[in-house]
Amino acid sequence: MPQRNIVEAINNALAEEMERDPRVMVLGLDVGKLGGVFRTTSGLVERFGGARVVDTPLAEASIIGASLGLALAGMVPVAEIQFLGFSAQGFHQLGPQLAKYRQRSRGRYHCQVTIRAPFGGGIRSPEFHSDAVEAHFVQTPGIKIVMPSNPYDAKGLLLEAIRDPDPVLFCEPDRLYRVGRSEVPDGAYTVPFGKAALVREGVHITLVAWSAAVELCLRAGDRLAEEGVSASVVDLRTLVPLDVETLCTEVARTRRFVVVHEAPLSAGFGAEVVATLMEEIFYDLDAPVARVAAFDVPYPAASLEDYYLPSLERVLTAARKTLQG
Amino acid sequence: MPQRNIVEAINNALAEEMERDPRVMVLGLDVGKLGGVFRTTSGLVERFGGARVVDTPLAEASIIGASLGLALAGMVPVAEIQFLGFSAQGFHQLGPQLAKYRQRSRGRYHCQVTIRAPFGGGIRSPEFHSDAVEAHFVQTPGIKIVMPSNPYDAKGLLLEAIRDPDPVLFCEPDRLYRVGRSEVPDGAYTVPFGKAALVREGVHITLVAWSAAVELCLRAGDRLAEEGVSASVVDLRTLVPLDVETLCTEVARTRRFVVVHEAPLSAGFGAEVVATLMEEIFYDLDAPVARVAAFDVPYPAASLEDYYLPSLERVLTAARKTLQG
Amino acid sequence: MSKNSAVQKRHSVLTPEGTRVAGVQSLMDEEFLIAALRWMMKSRLYDKRVITLQRQGQFGVYSPGTGQEASIIGSAMAVDPVRDWMVPQYRELMATVHHGLPLEVISAQYLGKIAPARIPDGVKVLPSQVSIGAQLPHATGLAWGLRLRGEDAVVLAYIGEGGSSEGDFHEALNLAGVMKAPVVFFLQNNQWAISTSRRVQSATSSFALRAAGYGFEGIEVDGNDVMAVYDVAVAAVERARAGDGPTLIEAVTYRMGFHNTTDNPSRYQNPDELEEARRRDPIERVQKYLAGLGLWDQGREAKMTEEIRDEIETALEAAMAAPVPGPEDLFENVYEHLPQRVLQQRGELLAGQPD
């Protein structure tokens, strides 16, 4: 079976879906000849032409707002925001409009729009390029939030996103774009939203994460194994919809858990994971919860990001503490 | 001592501070002759002139971004965003710029800027006018988030905000603007940030809230009293900085708590309150936690807001459930 | 008009006194003008009626179009409800009705109804927009998409002079120029954004000048002159349909009423200015003109007023009779399929309801 990294998996998903559905189009900054700053759209303009693969002016709000309008006209836009941090420029079009348009139109209209955006730290990006702002959009209901952590899911979740009649924010972990290839079949398959994956099975503790933090938790799981600790790792895959059932079942099984994310601690989605577990399975927990996240400061200069981001050491320390608790 | 409602308290704070400090200026939509859509800036342009009380073009990003520049020039801007929901139009200037500017300039510059914005439901406002988006800005460190619930705090916290060398987002509960007057002294006094207030003292359960939800919790406290339940109510007053100590002490005292807010449940700041308590005082809790919040749907038409917002009934039900737990 | 040249002088056909401007032709013949007058009167009469209802607590917060009827109707008449799309801000209510949105449906929206306020399938109108300027990128995308879909359609998008200060205005017009999207941006400069005067909104001598910065035509028109508005709008729509791209029309008019039913203009408006505006009333000038031609008199006015009043009452009664929403409506139209967690929230709310 073909091996692909995340960039190749996304590129393959886009190409196949544009082939299958003539309504699907790609728009955003530098998505044409350049193929996107990370090459996720490489080769598409040559194959599908400039009408369906469109370099836009440098204006995020209009990329998102025009995608909404394109969808109303019957197109299926897959828009790229060059870096998730720059969704801020289009925030008023993303949360209050795109996410809300089905409701604001009392169901007359819906927006089959996918917004793709790379994000995340660890690759020495310039300012704003690494900001993990996924939690913002959990507070703007109506849009689904998808956070793949591996090539197989990246393709399957992207196809699910493009075909979803509702808007989807698809956040791509740029640190993992090319870290390794794994099996990604040719041809269409989808990974459903709202189904978390148990990517590592253990009995003593459950590490909960999404996107690039899953890879970190898997490394932590291996290290803990050397210490005789058997750790589960749950990959939430989508924050909206949230797979409360798998989350609770898996954490209840180990009775201890740590949640890990790249966003600042306070009001990060980790807090939601903790609160949900406390509401659902309070009596099944043996120890205080621990969150490992970025600190409550703005994303720093690249030279400091290794201190800022959750590190293997910090995950291990939190896990050990929880196991003693 | 003079009695003032929240509108009068804010107006009084602005007038006194402009009197005291010639660098202080007010800008925003309709803050001049109209005195703001809620009259919080009423009389200021007549008193301090058009150079210090400025009606701006209809463009939120430039109101926030220009305030940053005004501060760099040595002014002390107090900008009004007509409704907090419209901070979305200026999101990229608020989180990534204003909150971050001290860090991005490596400490060369700081932004003594206050952004005032009314918000909250229950007064049949049009779309977007009621959105409670405070949690967004907890995820953009560098800015403080202030949420007064009564006239005395409104004045004292606003003066603290204007004098704070760092940017402050000051969210005003429009439902409570004119509900009642209470003692608000003339002359300057400040209410410190990061100090929660125990606004009702009880022994069986602690209700945690901020802004308009505090008033709801106080009513719930009275109702619970009729049932023989003695409830504490903690008013967080500021979300950033968060008074972890008072929060934990008060909840540990009653061993049970409910947190109430107007924002949608998922990833609302209530989740942060729960997560913080679980990390700090897990072993002091007797029952699962309960959050009472708006539902995970966009703010609805005014005709539906009473179903959407936390109601007295829902708070009481949650409290009773927690007390049984 | 060359893209680089300044905007042409404000177009007008009918003077405030109701006489024709010498040597200016119009596409509107008398019969058509009477139809336009009827729509303008309907707009004015509806404003009056629902403001009274609002004062009695029977209608929601409302922004009247009073004074702007020539802009609202003259532009709406230039597009084809069958092919073309309309993207309103919120003050163009009667334009959307002209475009096929039933009056009882839009009225139901102001009464807090949900399902009864849904824009019917086939009516090519987007929901009114409260977030100022946010509709413009939608209009650009819609027009662009309709062309990609091979449809012979034009989009008419409304914006106020206040809304023209938002970043969305700039981004939407610039993108429309780049894509040569078939869209007409109709800017109603009614001199006010709530209490903020047009002078505070921009130092430009004309908002129409901005079109040159996006590579298409800008035209200024007397927004109280329905014939002039119609003529420039038709020309813009034809250009768009022919594939010649967008146009920005600035209709210079005046908000003769309050911003909305919660507003009190006496705090900020100079009465003389309002008086001057009244002398330029868009409806009276047409009535005077038609009277001069012997096509209008008090009898006809009374009769038409009567007919329109009946239409309005019928629509309002239907809107009031329409079912009020219940808690279950909270969860309608959020997603095609509600996520499990939201379904559960729905269950909890409905369980807690007294039946």
Next chain:
Amino acid sequence: MSKNSAVQKRHSVLTPEGTRVAGVQSLMDEEFLIAALRWMMKSRLYDKRVITLQRQGQFGVYSPGTGQEASIIGSAMAVDPVRDWMVPQYRELMATVHHGLPLEVISAQYLGKIAPARIPDGVKVLPSQVSIGAQLPHATGLAWGLRLRGEDAVVLAYIGEGGSSEGDFHEALNLAGVMKAPVVFFLQNNQWAISTSRRVQSATSSFALRAAGYGFEGIEVDGNDVMAVYDVAVAAVERARAGDGPTLIEAVTYRMGFHNTTDNPSRYQNPDELEEARRRDPIERVQKYLAGLGLWDQGREAKMTEEIRDEIETALEAAMAAPVPGPEDLFENVYEHLPQRVLQQRGELLAGQPD
């Protein structure tokens, strides 16, 4: 120039061949021109040097100004480092150095240093801006505030033609026009925004045309002609200082290098276009002109190059020798006083560090 008239034809003083345009005067005399040349050469030589370092992994991601030196230096020379403020995007590095920012300080920023990269007190430069367009509202507010404070200061703000598509551009220029803020918006149209060509960015025939939509002057200038750039910039600065409000200058130039050190223009750039641009090189044309006057030759060029290289090396060595940041720097410059919770996080991080 009347606000309503089209933009004046592109101003130029020196032809690409290094001859004077007939009948056009300039404020730059030969001596001053040689000073300008030196700064342009310094910009070019610094680009070359740090790109090499970056390739060796010793320097951060870098966006060269190569090809744009006349725009960068001609504009910077028009403002007074003592009174005036400079608001850069990121490609105007040598302009900020001309305005007083030490070369070792800005170099330290690209080396990930923190404290050593802090703009020194008294240097009236804002930090370079990565969020495209976001600096413009700051520039407007700063200029407005300086006037309120009674300071005799002008703000020079840089933006690219790509950045001119952002909503912030529109909002900042419109507000500046309304407030008559003493700010000069200097738009470097280098034909590219990463891989996106100027044609994709806007359908306008000239970005300078946009000024009329904000009520102030727009001027187009040959951005590869340092004398012309200087002359129009000085005029704009004088207007701003005199209280006559903002100006938008479009400097038409060409990005002769890559977008930044991660970019590969061969994927999207037509080589002929680059060739044509090379023929318009802003540095060579000045050297030819001065040579024609007998004021320039290979000897002088070699000597000046040598001097500049030394200055650059000294700055780079200082920047490299400056202390690297540690974990504690994460928590510096976030708030004047760290909230309790963040202090605690700081403690945890530092406790966890190997010492």
